[in-house]
Amino acid sequence: MTKRPSDDHLQYHAHVYFDGQSLALATSICEQAGELFAVKVGRIHQRLVGPHLRWSCQLSFDQAQFDQLLPWLENNRQGLSVLVHAVTGDNLADHTRHAAWLGEELPLDLSVFNA
Structure with missing residues (x-):
């Protein structure tokens, strides 16, 4: 069973994963999240970045935004994994012990944190 996100920290990232067919959907979701919840929307990466093995867009938010953003993402992700x-400050722990998923859990390249 996939671990669900919980509000245990001060700062968070949400990475919305997409491909060429879901680019417009992911862009819309990220832009709406930025407008509705005043979260910082990162680049819409149409290439692999960091440990992410799919294209992604990063949303940056804090504990105060967590309880409204996460249910909205769950209800609006339309099958995309997040x-x-x-x-x-501990990237390996953040992407493993302090990580959870909305939708399908996808593999990450954790070797980038050993460099």
């Missing part, structure tokens, strides 16, 4: 993780 990685939600804490931002503690």
Whole structure:
């Protein structure tokens, strides 16, 4: 069973994953999240970045935004996978122990944190 996101930290990232067919959907979701919840919307990466093995867009938010953003993402992701993780300064822990998923859990390239 996939671990669900919980509000245990001060800062978070949510990575919305997409491909060429779902680019417009992911862009719309991220832009709406930015407008509705005043979260910081990162680049819409149409290439692999960091540990992410699919294209992604990062949403940056804090504990105060968590309880409204996460249910909205769950209800509006339309089948896209979303990685939600804490931002503690320990990238490996943030993407493993402090991480949870909305939708399908996808593999990550954690070797980038060993460099």
